[in-house]
Amino acid sequence: MLTIGVLKEPGKETRVSLNPDIAASFVKNNIKVLLEADAGAKAFHSNQQYEGAGVQIANRSEILTQNDILLSINLPDHETLNNLKPGSVIIGVFQPLFHVAKMEELAKKDITLFSLDMLPRTTRAQAMDVLSSQANIAGYKAVLLAANVFPRYFPMFMTAAGSIPPAKMLILGAGVAGLQAVATARRLGCVVDVFDTRPAVKEEVMSLGAKFVEVEGAADASKAGGYAVEQSEDFQQRQKAKIAEHAAKADVIITTAQIPGRKAPILITKEMIANMKAGSVIIDLAAFSGGNTDFTKDNETIVENGVTIIGDSALYATAPSDASKMYSKNIQNFLKLIIDKDGQLNLNFEDDLVKGACIAHEGKIVNERVAGMLQAV
Missing domain, CATH: 3.40.50.720 (NAD(P)-binding Rossmann-like Domain)
Incomplete structure (x- = not known):
């Protein structure tokens, strides 16, 4: 037997x-x-x-x-x-x-x-596909974690005491985790922008009610199994400028970009973090492989220039039963x-x-x- x-x-x-x-x-x-x-x-x-x-x-x-x-x-x-x-x-x-x-x-x-x-x-x-099944949970939990840490509301509120604008969220990477994060953030009332080097995911992002941030000239990632691929120097510079523009306006950033067998790409630099609003939150799901920010440490929370950076590549473990x-x-x-x-x-x-x-x-x-x-x- x-x-x-x-x-x-x-x-x-x-x-x-x-x-x-x-x-x-x-x-x-x-x-x-x-x-x-x-x-x-x-x-x-x-x-x-x-x-x-x-x-x-x-x-x-x-x-x-x-x-x-x-x-x-x-x-x-x-x-x-x-x-x-x-x-x-x-x-x-x-x-x-x-x-x-x-x-x-x-x-x-x-x-x-x-x-x-x-x-x-x-x-x-x-x-x-264990990566996808677990990433789905991680994307969902990343938004809930951000909501708990963020010092303001996510949805728009109009009250007798005044109006509260909706939180602005930037999601870097529209794989399984990123798309679940989009869906969850939209359900909680956030305004969501999404960046991904793969133009093919634009339709999925927009169907969930988010805005797709485009940077032309990305290397083909169609055969990378949902992961990021290394990009040209010219593209990286234009990508950096576009992300910096949106990061400065964001209340919450969720990053998910990883390259198999390689250190995760730095997408949110220390200069970008210096220009973010105090009280902003970054949830870095690529923390295991180095993270997508200059400050990320796996399983740690870092506060830099008033921005809370949480590195956690195992958020699925917070929903152990499912x-x-x-x-x-x-x-x-x-x-x-x-x-x-x-x-x-x-x-x-x-x-x-x-x-x-x-x-x-x-x-x-x-x-x-x-x-x-x-x-x-």
Whole structure:
């Protein structure tokens, strides 16, 4: 019988790889599911709920020695990996382009490593696209966080004591997080401007009631999977001027621009922040990879010239129940690619999604992008 093991996540991580409903679907298909005790507690799923779904609660050592597929959103620690059953498959979100040396180390172990953030960004992959499902939550939460920190109202109010103008929000990046931020900000009554280097997203932005800020001459980003791409020096100068103009008028800025495997581009400079209004708020969702401002620090709040800059690339963790629900569904859809109808492991590397997400197999790095970065070191 195939065995799926689910580990308790380390540190401040609030999500769990499988919620009870998705775990139950595997149990019904004659797949054994082992869950480390309290792995779902921070996502408000009790051990009793899992047991009711047919999941067996086990200690960490039992899971490591019995599993065929190990689910851990974050990369397990060195000790855990050393005690892992040989031949195991590990699935999570490991950001391999930022941890290439670690990936090389792991490749030498007898494990197969899948990182779902490396899935090709294709239509077929949407059902298992963990980046999009989690970014949706992050965009929503970024606006709510800004509303809590911002010292004034978001919507327009007309009262006997006077009128309050609506807050002006600038959103940099119209990917999944950016578009959800637009929708949420508009529902809260903000006037929203959106900047993105991809002209193709203009229609989506406008359909949500925001204004699209255009800078002509952007490099084609249609094949970048929703990420930013590096731009020419001339474009960067014109982009900088346009962003500076809008930043000076903005009450709130939400930034989302990232480049795979590279430091996030600086879009809001210290000069721009110096010209922003006191009390303004910046929420930087690209904080993990360096941030989109000169002052961003991940998991920290910085106040500069009266502007509050919050770096948080894991805002989805503030909605752990729904974040886990969507992540679990992504996992379920990916596992359909590597578990056959008889409930047996079947690693079909002819499938472009299986191949694209696989980082290490049979003692070596098999992902071309990660291998290329190793060669460049």
